[in-house]
Amino acid sequence: MNLETRVDETLFKVVDEVNQLLPREAHLEKSMEESLTGPQAKIDSLGLINFILTSEKMVQEEFGKRIILTDGAALIKSDDITLTIGTVKNYICKRLMVSSLSLRGGEADEAISKPGLPRPPKNMAGSQ
Numbered sequence: 001m002n003l004e005t006r007v008d009e010t011l012f013k014v015v016d017e018v019n020q021l022l023p024r025e026a027h028l029e030k031s032m033e034e035s036l037t038g039p040q041a042k043i044d045s046l047g048l049i050n051f052i053l054t055s056e057k058m059v060q061e062e063f064g065k066r067i068i069l070t071d072g073a074a075l076i077k078s079d080d081i082t083l084t085i086g087t088v089k090n091y092i093c094k095r096l097m098v099s100s101l102s103l104r105g106g107e108a109d110e111a112i113s114k115p116g117l118p119r120p121p122k123n124m125a126g127s128q
Contacts, residue, residue, distance in 0.1 A: 003096060007089050008032075010062045014054045015085070022047060032086030040082070048083075059092055067095045 012030045019027045026042045028034050028051075035041045036048055043051065052069045059067050069088065 004089070004093055006062065007059075007092050007096070010058050011055065011085055011089055011092075014051060014058050017054050017058075018043075018047065018051050021050060028085070032084065032089060034085045036083045036085065036088070038082035052088075055088060055092070059096075063096055065096055065099050067092055067099075 015028045015030050015034075022028075022043065026047065028036075028042060036043065036051060041048075056067060056069055059065065069091065
């Protein structure tokens with residue numbers, strides 16, 4: 001199973017766990033397009049915090065890597081105010097790729113710039 005599929009499955013488990021705490025009308029869908037912030041979001045700020053913390057916990061359990069989802073504006077581009085499950089997935093995949101490769105020099109930029117994965121700020125490319 002590839003990395004993206006494993007992250008999808010992990011985030012869908014997060015959705016199941018978070019939905020247990022939400023009223024039925026606020027349940028999240030298992031969709032990469034599901035909005036977590038912005039006008040289309042079904043959850044409030046407490047639901048968002050729960051989603052983020054549960055995601056961090058489950059990613060660490062599944063992959064053995066600690067991923068921090070709350071470090072600044074890492075998840076949301078400055079021109080995009082809507083956070084989706086897909087945005088979270090892309091960020092997690094990118095961080096797992098960076099942390100699992102032993103990168104030197106330009107290899108970091110090449111690995112991070114693969115299609116579908118946003119580039120991290122330069123100060124994050126060599127962290128972890």
